Amino acid sequence: MKLLKIKDRHMWTLFVLPGTILLVLVLGFPAFQSILYSIYPEGGGTSYTLNNYSILFSDSVFRQVFGNTVLFVILSVASHLLLGLGVALVLNREIFAKPVFRLIALLPWVVPDVVVGIIWRWMFDPVYGAFNDLLLRIGLISTHVQWLSSPKLALLSVIFVNLWRGFPFVMLILLAGLQSIPRVLYEAAAIDGASRWQLFARITLPSLKKMLVVALALDIVWEVRRFGLIQTMTQGGPGNITEVLSTYIYKQYFQFFRFEYASAVAVIMTAALLMVSLPYIWMISQEE
Amino acid sequence: MVKGFKRKFFSGIEIYGFLILVSIYALLPFIWMLSTSLKTEAEAFRVPPTWIPIKSTLDAYVSMWTKKNFGIYFLNSAVISLATAVLSTFFGALAGYGFSRFVFKGRKFLIGFFLATQMLPGVLLVGPYFKILSKFGLYDTRTGLVIAFLTICLPFSTWMMKGFIDRVPDALDQAALVDGCSRLGVFFRVILPISAPGMVATIIFAFLLAWGDLLWVICLTSTESMVTVTLGIARTVGEFQIIWPMLMAGALMGGMPAIILYLLLQRLLVQGLTAGAVKE
Amino acid sequence: MRWFRISIFAVLFLGIVIGLSTFANAQEKVALRFSDWHLTESPWDKTLADAMALFEKRYPNIKIELEPVSYKDKEPKYTVELAAGKGPDIFHVHAFSLPMFFDKGFAMDLTPFIEKEGGAKYLEAWYPLCMNMMKHKGKVCAMPGDYMSMVLVYNTELFKAAGLDPKKLKTWEEFLEYNIKLTKAPERWGIALPGAKDPGFELRFSPFLWSFGGDYLTPDHKKSVLDSKEAKEAFKFFVELYTKHKVMPPGVTSMNPQDVRTQLAHRKIAWEIGSGWTAPIVNAINPELKAFDVLDAVPLPVKKNKVTTIWLSSWVMSPNTKHPKEAWELMKFITSKEMELNWFVKNRVTSSRKDVSDVAPEILNDKFASVIASQLPYGKVVPQIPQWPEIVDAFTTAVQEAMTEMKPPEKALADAHHRINGILARKK
Numbered sequence: 001m002k003l004l005k006i007k008d009r010h011m012w013t014l015f016v017l018p019g020t021i022l023l024v025l026v027l028g029f030p031a032f033q034s035i036l037y038s039i040y041p042e043g044g045g046t047s048y049t050l051n052n053y054s055i056l057f058s059d060s061v062f063r064q065v066f067g068n069t070v071l072f073v074i075l076s077v078a079s080h081l082l083l084g085l086g087v088a089l090v091l092n093r094e095i096f097a098k099p100v101f102r103l104i105a106l107l108p109w110v111v112p113d114v115v116v117g118i119i120w121r122w123m124f125d126p127v128y129g130a131f132n133d134l135l136l137r138i139g140l141i142s143t144h145v146q147w148l149s150s151p152k153l154a155l156l157s158v159i160f161v162n163l164w165r166g167f168p169f170v171m172l173i174l175l176a177g178l179q180s181i182p183r184v185l186y187e188a189a190a191i192d193g194a195s196r197w198q199l200f201a202r203i204t205l206p207s208l209k210k211m212l213v214v215a216l217a218l219d220i221v222w223e224v225r226r227f228g229l230i231q232t233m234t235q236g237g238p239g240n241i242t243e244v245l246s247t248y249i250y251k252q253y254f255q256f257f258r259f260e261y262a263s264a265v266a267v268i269m270t271a272a273l274l275m276v277s278l279p280y281i282w283m284i285s286q287e288e
Numbered sequence: 289m290v291k292g293f294k295r296k297f298f299s300g301i302e303i304y305g306f307l308i309l310v311s312i313y314a315l316l317p318f319i320w321m322l323s324t325s326l327k328t329e330a331e332a333f334r335v336p337p338t339w340i341p342i343k344s345t346l347d348a349y350v351s352m353w354t355k356k357n358f359g360i361y362f363l364n365s366a367v368i369s370l371a372t373a374v375l376s377t378f379f380g381a382l383a384g385y386g387f388s389r390f391v392f393k394g395r396k397f398l399i400g401f402f403l404a405t406q407m408l409p410g411v412l413l414v415g416p417y418f419k420i421l422s423k424f425g426l427y428d429t430r431t432g433l434v435i436a437f438l439t440i441c442l443p444f445s446t447w448m449m450k451g452f453i454d455r456v457p458d459a460l461d462q463a464a465l466v467d468g469c470s471r472l473g474v475f476f477r478v479i480l481p482i483s484a485p486g487m488v489a490t491i492i493f494a495f496l497l498a499w500g501d502l503l504w505v506i507c508l509t510s511t512e513s514m515v516t517v518t519l520g521i522a523r524t525v526g527e528f529q530i531i532w533p534m535l536m537a538g539a540l541m542g543g544m545p546a547i548i549l550y551l552l553l554q555r556l557l558v559q560g561l562t563a564g565a566v567k568e
Numbered sequence: 569m570r571w572f573r574i575s576i577f578a579v580l581f582l583g584i585v586i587g588l589s590t591f592a593n594a595q596e597k598v599a600l601r602f603s604d605w606h607l608t609e610s611p612w613d614k615t616l617a618d619a620m621a622l623f624e625k626r627y628p629n630i631k632i633e634l635e636p637v638s639y640k641d642k643e644p645k646y647t648v649e650l651a652a653g654k655g656p657d658i659f660h661v662h663a664f665s666l667p668m669f670f671d672k673g674f675a676m677d678l679t680p681f682i683e684k685e686g687g688a689k690y691l692e693a694w695y696p697l698c699m700n701m702m703k704h705k706g707k708v709c710a711m712p713g714d715y716m717s718m719v720l721v722y723n724t725e726l727f728k729a730a731g732l733d734p735k736k737l738k739t740w741e742e743f744l745e746y747n748i749k750l751t752k753a754p755e756r757w758g759i760a761l762p763g764a765k766d767p768g769f770e771l772r773f774s775p776f777l778w779s780f781g782g783d784y785l786t787p788d789h790k791k792s793v794l795d796s797k798e799a800k801e802a803f804k805f806f807v808e809l810y811t812k813h814k815v816m817p818p819g820v821t822s823m824n825p826q827d828v829r830t831q832l833a834h835r836k837i838a839w840e841i842g843s844g845w846t847a848p849i850v851n852a853i854n855p856e857l858k859a860f861d862v863l864d865a866v867p868l869p870v871k872k873n874k875v876t877t878i879w880l881s882s883w884v885m886s887p888n889t890k891h892p893k894e895a896w897e898l899m900k901f902i903t904s905k906e907m908e909l910n911w912f913v914k915n916r917v918t919s920s921r922k923d924v925s926d927v928a929p930e931i932l933n934d935k936f937a938s939v940i941a942s943q944l945p946y947g948k949v950v951p952q953i954p955q956w957p958e959i960v961d962a963f964t965t966a967v968q969e970a971m972t973e974m975k976p977p978e979k980a981l982a983d984a985h986h987r988i989n990g991i992l993a994r995k996k
């Protein structure tokens with residue numbers, strides 16, 4: 001347990017308060033206003049109502065969009081963690097041209113996500129896109145595939161691009177985490193004759209646990225907010241197959257001017273996200 | 289011995305095979321971007337597409353700099369992103385340290401609160417945010433954007449830094465305190481240097497977040513003198529025309545500062561001071 | 569690690585100083601903020617910059633600040649600013665998004681200015697249909713800009729090679745036959761109509777619906793009439809061009825107008841539904857095609873009604889402007905006869921002014937503009953109600969569902985019909 005000096009106990013304010021004050025001051029009013037908006041009647045007015053919420057829950061499109069979001073977030077986060085962890089583990093070893101590979105694995109991250117969407121959308125074009133052209137040339141496919149307009153493939157294609165764009169973040173955070181696992185632990189275990197898998201399961205994973213939870217937590221929030229990439233690639237189509245909450249809110253707010261309804265959707269999204277996050281907030285805030 | 293060699297060799301093949309596959313995946317769009325950026329506008333639309341430009345030209349790069357005020361865009365983006373990255377990492381480290389080392393009432397709530405501030409979508413926040421900024425005369429300024437990005441990055445930076453600082457044994461703090469160091473002294477002299485890899489990750493994260501944002505830049509600025517690189521690139525995609533070579537040239541050049549930043553910091557990312565210093 | 573600390577503080581300081589020292593220069597001239605998505609597009613950017621320079625020369629007390637915004641980002645930007653009591657003094661939007669702007673109070677009532685210019689007599693220069701769309705509760709709240717009808721733009725060489733003459737085209741049945749003959753998949757398709765959720769969709773789909781005798785809504789805009797026999801027939805005809813007859817290239821549901829023009833520029837399709845802007849853009853995409861020579865335009869086919877969609881843009885003055893008098897001078901300037909002709913000469917968009925589009929020899933002698941102008945009397949506009957963007961979104965969703973065979977056309981259309989009725993029934 002921590003040995004806190006008595007005079008030291010209140011020092012936490014010095015560390016925690018600057019950030020807290022900034023967040024409360026700057027975000028307090030906007031957050032309050034958007035929550036308030038959600039209980040105004042649509043089209044303005046001063047009375048309060050829960051009408052926006054009842055519209056929302058009875059809307060089949062909203063339910064579909066919610067489901068899409070869950071699927072998108074789960075698949076995105078899982079694929080990010082798997083690939084990110086895999087690459088981080090490999091790049092933590094003594095390998096040839098390590099700095100080069102590390103830079104390559106970081107590259108997708110430097111492209112802003114709206115630009116990623118624009119570029120991949122063009123690469124995915126069924127007739128003159130580079131992606132089909134390449135796969136045809138190496139013989140992996142025999143006809144032009146409609147990556148973004150086929151109902152079966154659209155969401156997966158978007159997730160494929162999101163994996164491309166998102167794994168470097170997880171990779172970097174885990175790589176930084178791996179750097180600080182003391183080598184002596186491995187050496188000691190190796191002397192005891194532990195297999196590679198045992199080393200991974202007994203030393204690497206437990207030491208990375210906190211970083212994994214942080215990566216998981218941040219990535220979930222991140223993927224729920226993911227907007228530019230989907231908007232530029234599919235705008236939610238075909239039908240509503242790739243419509244997720246973030247694009248749905250954007251559309252309701254900026255295209256339909258339904259400020260109040262969009263706020264209600266956002267409040268529901270936030271509430272759902274909070275519920276999902278509670279376990280890892282609890283986990284991360286546990287004392288050692 | 290033969291067995292050992294075989295095992296090593298094959299695991300090597302697996303690893304390099306995996307790395308090469310990942311590299312192809314990561315690089316493919318960049319190859320395409322590079323190829324397109326060197327094409328003429330007409331060749332960019334060729335069917336089937338060419339991977340090696342028939343006629344290479346640097347026109348797209350030149351146009352980005354001459355027809356657009358790319359120099360100003362770069363300056364804006366660099367100032368905004370660097371300020372955001374440094375400030376949010378610094379305050380994130382402060383808060384992360386506070387959360388990591390002190391037990392106080394409402395700690396769990398605050399940790400959750402930090403993350404929860406990021407759960408409301410920006411679409412809703414940007415309107416009220418605009419009102420605040422214009423009230424304080426910060427609309428269409430870099431400061432306004434930095435404050436905006438800071439509130440987005442800070443919670444993430446705090447969580448990341450807390451994660452890294454948690455792994456630094458408290459014994460180090462105690463030792464320094466016993467030696468007569470103040471808490472701030474411990475933070476600056478012990479914690480920050482040891483968490484260098486984490487800080488690098490956090491700085492790059494915040495830098496890229498501010499660099500790549502579009503919605504806030506669109507809504508919180510108005511004049512050409514405030515345009516960022518990402519906005520400049522996005523504007524080459526109009527409804528009535530898409531200039532692919534310029535878009536690709538812009539995207540490639542727009543990625544350079546982040547790469548340079550990473551190359552400058554990578555030394556810290558890898559070695560840190562950790563492996564040797566952190567011993568139980 | 570001292571450099572680390574020093575650099576942290578240095579950048580911290582630098583960031584704040586640069587941020588704070590950016591602005592706040594007092595200006596003697598009246599500054600007007602002018603925003604238009606065309607400012608992000610060439611050659612429009614130059615045309616507008618030149619025009620604004622000319623304006624500044626004529627009004628030395630006014631300074632124009634150009635604020636480019638891309639086509640897709642204009643609504644977010646204007647909404648956020650106008651709702652906060654700011655916004656560019658003059659900005660450009662489509663006429664069909666005006667009801668939403670009016671509804672939220674995002675447009676200045678221009679009637680007092682117009683009264684001073686001579687009232688109804690001043691407005692006589694414009695087509696009545698255009699002026700009507702600028703009105704909100706009897707007040708003129710915007711001024712009309714470009715005014716065009718949708719026509720078929722075709723590649724003369726491909727038609728010649730197929731032995732077809734589009735000038736003889738009369739009915740939609742013939743239209744289908746032509747397309748079947750033109751399609752040589754996977755080298756070439758007859759036509760491509762953008763199916764992405766994009767303002768370009770309704771411009772191109774609506775003529776099918778209206779020509780077949782159907783419509784989206786009842787005249788009072790209270791109910792959907794997409795359950796009519798005609799609407800079903802038109803919807804099915806449109807969808808089957810893709811699913812059954814395969815005269816459209818694959819992936820058309822995710823194409824926007826620019827993708828379609830790209831296909832036209834590369835001879836992947838033989839024609840498309842377009843307007844004045846089509847030839848210049850196609851020419852820019854692929855100069856080798858020689859679009860101005862090779863392309864030509866004909867009116868759309870007819871079933872029950874001879875009808876086409878109208879494209880109309882509009883200029884809005886911010887209700888928050890601090891300089892309404894000067895803003896009105898700018899408004900008058902950009903909608904003047906001189907400038908409207910200028911826009912056509914430089915950018916091929918025809919005008920909402922009768923004294924330009926009806927008489928200017930530049931327009932009457934242009935092979936595209938003359939066809940476009942000839943169709944203006946048959947032009948129809950989509951319903952002018954605030955819910956329209958939501959309605960057309962529901963409808964486009966149905967088109968995509970039917971075209972990608974997620975639902976049979978009948979089911980997709982019926983679902984859209986119910987959804988649209990739900991949108992209209994919602995209390996406003």
